[in-house]
Structures are given as structure tokens and as C-alpha cells.
Amino acid sequence: MRQIFFDTETTGLEADKGDRIIEVGCVEMVNRQLTGNNLHLYINPERASHEDALRVHGLTEEFLSDKPKFAEIVDQLLAFLAGAELVIHNAPFDIGFINAELRRLRRGVLTDHVSGVRDTLLMARDLFPGKANSLDALCRRLEVDNTKRVLHGALLDAELLADVYIRLTRGQDALLMDDHGDAGGGDAHASFEAVDLRRFELPVLRADAAEAEAHAKLLVELDKAAGGACKWRTLEPAEPVA
Template identity: 65%
Template sequence: MTRQIFLDTETTGLSPESGDRIIEIGCVEMVNRRLTGRHLHFYINPERPNHEDAVRIHGLTDEFLADKPVFATLVDEIMAYCAGAEIVIHNAAFDLGFLNAELKRLGRGLFTDHVSGVIDTLVMAREMFPGKSNSLDSLCKRLEVDNSHRTLHGALMDAELLAEVYINMTRGQDALLMDADSEGDSQGQGGSQFTAIDYSQFQLPVVEPTAEEQEAFQKALQDLDKAAGGKSLWTSLETVL
């Protein structure tokens, strides 16, 4: 079973080293490339003011966040939700910097200590579309993911969009024939299951051409032979056969 969590955060500013904090976290769960509907979403009191520029991006004011829980009261639920999963983030360095800073305040180690790995879709996009804009909005447009409802940045909304973008970016990596209901193979590993088919049980009809069809076919071959200057191969092959 492959469990992936698409994660996004909104923050009071750009620098966790300068004391900026997480104010929103949104997570979307996918198991075996299927969205489960089991999301995680919190608004968080950052215990410090927002930067004005940040508010213009996410719209989350200090007044709105004042009565929200602080990160310390949510950390257990957040980490339990993410535990052991592969985390997918767009521009992972930014979000990981803030998550690590929050965990460090609580003596909880690094975020990557608790998960199986991290995929950065920004890195993926730069490899797939070099020299182009690879923001989430640009990828939505390029990969035909509807983001018309995204007027402000929001962690849960952006995580949902990222999941769709990721599916479209990685669509060619899976086999075309898949058992959609399979949760994995008999060894407990993810993958497709196939059933061998004995084609000897089928009797295929043989449709003979009519006289008119045979005549038209021979004429077409003669025309091709004439166009090739009498050097067509099928006449010599017919002689050998």
C-alpha cells in the first residue's frame, strides 16, 4: 500500500529563522493513487502578528486567528496523521523549514524523522518543464486542473490542487491496465493483478473476401507494382511461398 499525504502551509511571513510561524496547515490523503477523502485541516494561532504582505496573500488576519488553537496543542494529531506516509509538497524546502522550526520548539526532532520521505513537486516540474513558470497556478493551467476558485492562497485548497497536479504529472508512470479495486498483490506489495486468459477457448470467425473485393485488391497491388517500377517485393514472396 502506498500512502501519500499532500501538504501545504500558510505562514505569518517568509522566515522561520526570524520567528515567523505556521497559521494554517492542510493535508490531503491518497492511498494507491486514490484520494480517500480523509483530510486534515487546522487554522493555528501563531502567537505573533502577521506580516501585512502575508495577509494579502492568504487573507488570514490576526483577529481571525486569535481564538484558534496553538501548534503545541495540535502537534500530536498532525504528526500521527503524517506518520509513515510519503509527503508531497510544492516547494518543500519552504514548508519543511517552518514545520521543523515548530517541532524544534517542542523538542520533537525533524519532520522527516516521522515520515517515509518527501517529494518536492517543484523539483519535478522544473525537470519536466525546464525554463517555464512552475508555480502551482502555472501547473494547474498547463495540466488542465481547474483552479478558478483559487482567489487567495489556502492550505487545504492548495493541497487538493496539488494532488490533482501530481496525478497528472505522474500519469504515465503507472501501467495502463490496472485492477482498480486491488489493494496490492498477494505479497502485500502495491501493483496490478492480471488474470491469464486461455484464448484457445474462443472460435474466431474467418470472413472470406467476395470476388469483387479480391479483384479490387489485385488491381490495387498491380497499381502499386507499376508505381514501383515493377520492383515490388510481394510478387517475389508469392513465388517463394
């Protein structure tokens, strides 16, 4: 299963009022293994960021002025996301901005290009009702190191989200997982030979006469306790095995 942990930074909070995307971070995971095949893009929004947004991400108008416009990176982005499940924290926000950009270019909507979207904010609210469930709060609760997160950055936040997701879903898709989904903490690139269990002949242990008699007495007692309604008393006894 191919999943992309996805995050954006924007000039403000309102895509429907002209705010634009300025940064995209994508972190790829295949079968709960981080592949290192990530995508990180800065985008010229053709407008300045709001002061509050600038304090969050620190990406100035001057820094972004020579970066490509969204129309110049849309094919690269959609090709990278194609067919994957997106994992996003507070998905409506990021999807709303991407859809606004796609509509300007008449490229449909994001869900036309991906297999689905999973919102980790909704997952966290189910697991930790009534608690703070921001990405920072989840990092603290799940012991994900976010000390490098002085400012918000799309790629860094996507990387943190991948670690948070593994911890949120630990035990659901596999038994023992390390921080990046490796069973048993081994080498992420290790390979294991499949074992054909058909070559093993398992011994069958039959009850002896005393055990069979004790079992029959127990069935009679259970049948009495159930008022004679026990279904197993109506079954034919199994054929003895030589």
C-alpha cells in the same frame, strides 16, 4: 502507497526569524486514489502576519486568536502524517517551518515521522525546464481548475497539488488514469475479480517446412553481413517437438 499532499500558510517567509505556521492542509491519497480522509487545521501563531503575507492568505490576527497553538495540535498532525510520503510544492519552505515548530517543542524533525518527501517543484522543473512552475502555472498548463483560488489556502492548495501531481505522473504508475487516478474512468470504489491466467492453454504455432527454410536462408544472409560473428550460428538447433 500512502501519500499526503501537504501545504502550509505562514505569517511570513522566514521561519528562522520567528515567522510561524497559521494553517496546515493535508490531503490523503492511497494507491493513487484520493480517500477523502483529509486534515485541515488553523493555528494561532501568537504573532501578527506581515502585510504581504496577509494579502496572500487573508487570515487575520483576530480570526486566528481563538485557534489552538501548534503545541496543541502537534500530536494530531504527526499521527496523521506518520509513515506517509509527503508530496509538497517547494518542499524546503514548508519543511523549514514545520521543523522550526517541532524544534521549539523538542520533537525532532519532520523526516523522523514520515517515510519520505517528494517535491513537485523539482519534478516540474525537470519536465518543463525554463518555464514558470508555480502551482498556478502548473494548474494552467495541466488544465487543473483553480478558479476557486482567489486567496491562498492550505487545504485548497493541497487539493490542487493532488490533481497536478496525478497529471505530472500520468502513465508512470499506471496506464490510463482519470483525474483522481481511476483506471478507465470507472467507479473509484469498484472491485475487480483477479483472473488466474494459468487456467488458459495458449496454442503454439510451429513453422512449416517452407517457413523454416526461409528462416534458415535469412540467418545465412545475416551471418554473412556480420562477417561470421553472429552468435546464433554457434547455438545447437532446438530439439524438434513432436
